[in-house]
Amino acid sequence: MSFFDKLKFDANGLIPAIIQEQSxxxxxMMAWMNxxxxxxxxxxxxxxxxxxxxxxYWVKGETSGxxxxxxxxxxxxxxxxxxxxxxQIGAACHEGYRSCFFRSVENATGDKITEPQLAKPxxxxxxx
Amino acid sequence: MSFFDKLKFDANGLIPAIIQEQSxxxxxMMAWMNxxxxxxxxxxxxxxxxxxxxxxYWVKGETSGxxxxxxxxxxxxxxxxxxxxxxQIGAACHEGYRSCFFRSVENATGDKITEPQLAKPxxxxxxx
Numbered sequence: 001m002s003f004f005d006k007l008k009f010d011a012n013g014l015i016p017a018i019i020q021e022q023s024x025x026x027x028x029m030m031a032w033m034n035x036x037x038x039x040x041x042x043x044x045x046x047x048x049x050x051x052x053x054x055x056x057y058w059v060k061g062e063t064s065g066x067x068x069x070x071x072x073x074x075x076x077x078x079x080x081x082x083x084x085x086x087x088q089i090g091a092a093c094h095e096g097y098r099s100c101f102f103r104s105v106e107n108a109t110g111d112k113i114t115e116p117q118l119a120k121p122x123x124x125x126x127x128x
Numbered sequence: 129m130s131f132f133d134k135l136k137f138d139a140n141g142l143i144p145a146i147i148q149e150q151s152x153x154x155x156x157m158m159a160w161m162n163x164x165x166x167x168x169x170x171x172x173x174x175x176x177x178x179x180x181x182x183x184x185y186w187v188k189g190e191t192s193g194x195x196x197x198x199x200x201x202x203x204x205x206x207x208x209x210x211x212x213x214x215x216q217i218g219a220a221c222h223e224g225y226r227s228c229f230f231r232s233v234e235n236a237t238g239d240k241i242t243e244p245q246l247a248k249p250x251x252x253x254x255x256x
Contacts, residue, residue, distance in 0.1 A: 004237070016144060026153075073233040074231060074232040074233070075231055077221050077223045077228045077230070093204075094205065100205045101202040101211040103131075104201060105131050109130040109132070
């Protein structure tokens with residue numbers, strides 16, 4: 001039985017993929033995959049997502065060079081979420097932070113930035 | 129500005145919450161919150177989810193005793209995913225594993241169990 005048969009894709013054919021940096025345990029981002037992008041991720045060894053907003057495949061790093069090399073793929077008890085260990089090149093976040101989760105709740109209502117910005121988005125993607 | 133105003137709940141009023149064990153960095157599970165369950169999580173200091181299948185609030189640990197004490201709440205650049213650091217009491221997974229992500233892909237199609245089962249579900253929830 002293929003592990004694909006143990007996965008449950010949602011009504012739109014998608015499954016959320018949590019991306020974790022293997023060397024540090026830092027959770028970098030969460031994005032969505034469909035079956036074909038997961039197959040590409042398995043076969044190509046780098047993360048490939050499905051962009052819900054752009055309705056197209058999205059090779060992480062194809063514009064920025066910030067690829068994610070896949071080290072391990074796990075899935076949860078319900079088969080409806082993936083946890084992918086990677087080696088992250090550069091910044092995972094399009095805002096130039098290592099992790100997309102660079103803001104934390106500080107009290108009941110406020111928030112604070114918890115890590116340094118490695119690069120300005122303009123430096124990664126060019127000025128728009 | 130409240131951090132709640134920086135969050136984007138989906139068409140069903142939900143946001144995914146990744147739960148990570150603060151002391152080890154282990155990703156334990158992913159579940160869904162609505163605004164009210166997130167407010168309860170902030171105010172009560174333990175995780176409260178919204179069960180999509182049962183359409184009701186779900187205090188993690190209310191049946192099993194396996195509560196999650198909230199240590200930190202982060203959110204991502206797009207404001208559409210939460211990352212919550214917790215202290216996990218017992219097993220996070222209803223199948224008796226520390227983490228719900230106890231299976232990994234072994235090759236292109238197979239999978240393997242990567243951690244010990246701490247308890248049988250019967251021992252946690254009673255026989256059904």
